[in-house]
Amino acid sequence: MFLEQLINGITTGSIYAIVALGYTLVFGVLGIINMAHGEIFMFGAFMGVVITSTLGLPLWLAFVAAAVITAILGYLLERLALRPLRNRPDSHLAPLISTIGVSIFLENLADKLFGSGNHPVQNSLSEASFTIGSVNIYVVQIVIFCISIALMIALSYWLLKTKGGKALRATAENLETASLLGVNTKRVIMVTVVLASVIGGIAGILVGMAFSSVNPQMGLSFGLKGLAIIILGGMGNVKGAMVGGMILGLSETLVVALGYSGYRDAIAFIMIIVILLLRPQGLFGTKTA
């Protein structure tokens, strides 16, 4: 029983972690909160429904479709909602408002395209499970966990070891210095927003698999949890997003296991209050003057 809950917690936590990664990448480079990230994530989730349940195509194709669609959405978001507002004196507030606009637009677009209400997610993996001792494990949980971990390892490697990743980190730390060193910062910003969106899209499919249902409003609740996680882990901090996601997933599962399932969605916000009181820069954040 405890082990089953632990596995549930790790599965949920690894999904939360990659939802939060999308926020933290964009915040790290642009210094803004992308309020449309949750809705881009929701579009990824719907790709899972359309490809596997509606069209009956294989699961891997859903990942490809989600990556393509969310990459396009990310590109349009940067081009239409973020870039025109750059270099304005209110450069932090204006993009926040414009991304809220994009999120409302995308939510309603999804409502029109896919229909309102819950859409069940059915695929070949949905029911498969096996038992070790007394512990029942769903194959889907293993798949989610492996994909999330692989994504996090790949992203960390890219950021730490490759030229493109170093250019992104340099841009995040100081845009002007990066450009003096020869980095085309406009392109890095575009790559960051597209990359964050694709990661969000993949997270969307995983959430569909984990909770067996998606709806056009799911972006908001997952988005707010993603925000809570980056506040917990430290804004713009990649490690913080990963650890913060795991902490949230595990504590939510723990609260449910203890019988207080009504408080499950409150955990994220209780964590924000506690962290802001005790360590406002977040677990892995550094203090800024």
Next chain:
Amino acid sequence: MLKVAGVDAFYGQIQALKGIDLEVEEGSIVTILGANGAGKSTTMKVISGLLKPKKGKVTFLGKDITGLRPDQLIRKGIALVPEGRAMLAEMTVLENLEMGAYHRKDSEVDKDIAQVMERFSILKERKDQLAGTMSGGQQQMLAIARALLARPKLLLLDEPSMGLAPIIVADIFKMIKEINQSGTTVLLVEQNAKQALKIADYGYVLETGKLTTEANAKDLLEDTSIAEAYLGG
């Protein structure tokens, strides 16, 4: 090599440069002197592409480069070490050096990095340390070494001696002289006018956004009015 002609530049509504004309000859060290707020750093920002001039023209090696971005200019051979050194503090010393060679695609990058670390042994000792943890003088060396890895034809140095102890300042000026002797043209902005004029070939004096004096560095050093205003008597 570099020619700035009639440049006006603004920060919002405030005019920082009024019709600046200056020239840097290939192989020389040219210095820009002036009090705080005279527009020295602004001039560097215009040349390096950080600030677009409202009027005027900048040419480099006979080509118009006015309004190009910094990442385009470094590919043409202009590198700036900005005021305050602009470390990538959360990246290691080695990563900072690698970023210096970011735009290069040749195969000699690793060799050049090894060579730079031979020359500045402190950078080799601390290559895996975060750049932000080094002292001011070490950071300035790293900043200059990083700029050199771009293999610039023209190196712009904005206040390289700022906030450093006198003994380290002497090191930095010796280094600038060596860089110049190995073939890199240098444009140097300095508060430390005496030291700057000692290593420079030519000097300009800026006052509230306008050039007031220009002459050979030797003549400026001997000019009593300049001495009174900028050399501390």
